[in-house]
Amino acid sequence: MGTPRIPAEIDPRDVLAIDSLLSDQELLGRDTVRRFVADRVTPMWASGSTRAGSPVEMAREFGALGLLGMHLDGYGCAGASATEYGLACTELEAGDSGVRSFVSVQGSLAMFPIWAFGSEDHKARWLPSMAAGESIGCFGLTEADSGSDPASMRTTARRAPTGDWILDGSKMWITNGSIADVAVVWARTDPDGPDEGRVRGFVVPTDSRGFSAPEIHRKVSLRASVTSELVLDSVRLPADAVLPGASGMRGPLSCLNEARFGIAFGACGAARACYESALHYATQRIQFGQPIASFQLTQAKLVQMMVATQKGTLLALHLGRMKDAGTLATPQISFAKMDNVAMALEVARTARSVLGANGITTEYPVIRHMNNLESVYTYEGTNEIHTLILGQAITGIAAFG
Ligand code: TGC
Ligand code: FAD
Numbered sequence: 001m002g003t004p005r006i007p008a009e010i011d012p013r014d015v016l017a018i019d020s021l022l023s024d025q026e027l028l029g030r031d032t033v034r035r036f037v038a039d040r041v042t043p044m045w046a047s048g049s050t051r052a053g054s055p056v057e058m059a060r061e062f063g064a065l066g067l068l069g070m071h072l073d074g075y076g077c078a079g080a081s082a083t084e085y086g087l088a089c090t091e092l093e094a095g096d097s098g099v100r101s102f103v104s105v106q107g108s109l110a111m112f113p114i115w116a117f118g119s120e121d122h123k124a125r126w127l128p129s130m131a132a133g134e135s136i137g138c139f140g141l142t143e144a145d146s147g148s149d150p151a152s153m154r155t156t157a158r159r160a161p162t163g164d165w166i167l168d169g170s171k172m173w174i175t176n177g178s179i180a181d182v183a184v185v186w187a188r189t190d191p192d193g194p195d196e197g198r199v200r201g202f203v204v205p206t207d208s209r210g211f212s213a214p215e216i217h218r219k220v221s222l223r224a225s226v227t228s229e230l231v232l233d234s235v236r237l238p239a240d241a242v243l244p245g246a247s248g249m250r251g252p253l254s255c256l257n258e259a260r261f262g263i264a265f266g267a268c269g270a271a272r273a274c275y276e277s278a279l280h281y282a283t284q285r286i287q288f289g290q291p292i293a294s295f296q297l298t299q300a301k302l303v304q305m306m307v308a309t310q311k312g313t314l315l316a317l318h319l320g321r322m323k324d325a326g327t328l329a330t331p332q333i334s335f336a337k338m339d340n341v342a343m344a345l346e347v348a349r350t351a352r353s354v355l356g357a358n359g360i361t362t363e364y365p366v367i368r369h370m371n372n373l374e375s376v377y378t379y380e381g382t383n384e385i386h387t388l389i390l391g392q393a394i395t396g397i398a399a400f401g
Helices: 024-045 055-064 082-095 097-117 120-131 250-284 296-325 330-354 356-360 366-378 383-395
Strands: 137-140 156-159 165-175 182-189 199-205 227-237 242-247
Touching: 024 055, 024 082, 055 097, 082 097, 082 250, 082 296, 097 120, 097 137, 097 165, 097 182, 097 199, 097 242, 097 250, 097 366, 137 165, 137 227, 156 182, 165 182, 165 199, 182 227, 182 250, 199 227, 199 250, 242 250, 250 296, 250 330, 250 366, 296 330, 330 356, 330 366, 330 383, 356 366
Parallel strands: 137 182
Antiparallel strands: 156 165, 165 227, 182 199, 199 242
8 A cells, every 4th residue: 555655846737647647659749749839839829919810821730740630540640549639639729729629620520521431532532631731621510500400401412413412501610611622511412312311421622613611700719710601502513522431410420529529638728728827927926915826715716727627637538548448438528528618618717817907918828718718618519518418318318409
């Protein structure tokens, strides 16, 4: 039986020594991404800018680091473990949720369906250039009137007598939409046709006639991410544009599992960045002749943020280990996406309060993370939808409608 050590010093960034649960390879990969974020992502905001842009300028660098389609194998992808992918998401989101979003959408939402459900031609045509960051992908599921209930989508895919597909409709809130070279678009087939009205996925080159992607402006969240509408005005595609391996809602929902997994890790990065910012500020800021870190109420906030972040990180790591072992179930992904994003948002709000008035400026990263997390709370299944997925899992009763 071991006697607890009395440490001379504890690492405030990793009080539970979670790093000791990671292999050398995992630490190496994690530290590489951490350095990249410090060198390339953090300076994006150094002037306190609220820039609206896109990490697309870094796409080839992400590719060179093996971050795009990182947990897929073959076709130029890195073939990393799920845990390694998750750890990378944590580091990217410690920089900015929009940067993690870019990598999530490319790898988990655009490359994954091509990799899992595409034909050999789709894979050979798109995956190597997407893995290298030379081609950008997006994922069109949500519509203006079909958000939490994507099965109610109105975008249609009709078969022409020639066998071509004709897509009509529009998608809303699509990350990377107007900078994409290829869109994976989900559409409902003709109820009287051979697909009997099932939802199918299509690989749509964005230079197809009838395709356009107007950007959505005036966002005050995820400003480092491009969000667009996709308009499909009788877009004619060859017969082989359909993903052969996906029929029904199981196809798009399987892609969401991959992205939600990355978000469960990513949220811990945003929380960590907010906690560290508040910890540093609290030791520097003097009020009543003392650093505010010396006040019991401030210490309570710092400890709550630290404990919540560490617990979330353990949860994410457990998820990663289960995914690598092939035992992960979808409600468990909902558990972690729901709880870790809510945790990160709470940590961000608490950190904001520790920074006082300075907390409302973009001189510090906290309010940027806080605003970003409002989107992360909503996308990839809202907090309420994940609550209901878990509610159904434990009661056996669906309470969605
Ligand atoms: P339901 O009738 O329950 O199921 C239909 C079929 O799908 C299967 N299924 C799943 N398969 C894989 N993974 C999952 N997580 C699955 N959940 C269900 C199910 O077994 C069934 O299969 P089969 O073969 O029997 O037909 O489905 P439903 O239509 O009632 O929907 C349930 C619900 C509400 C949970 C689902 O619609 C949902 O998750 N809604 C939330 C929508 C959402 O998350 N949208 C995300 C859009 S993408 C995005 O936000 C990107 S953000 C990008 C960024 O990171 O920047
Ligand atoms: P709604 O579904 O209208 O929900 C509104 C509110 O009602 C929410 O609080 C919700 O939880 C609640 N609600 C809905 N149904 C229920 C219910 N049954 N019970 C209880 N409460 C309920 N989509 C893509 O396809 N691809 C993308 O790349 C993409 N990127 C995005 C990027 C950003 C920045 C954002 C903000 C969104 C993105 N989305 C994307 C869309 C995102 O997935 C949807 O916004 C999300 O699924 C919620 O849909 P909605 O916004 O229409 O909200």
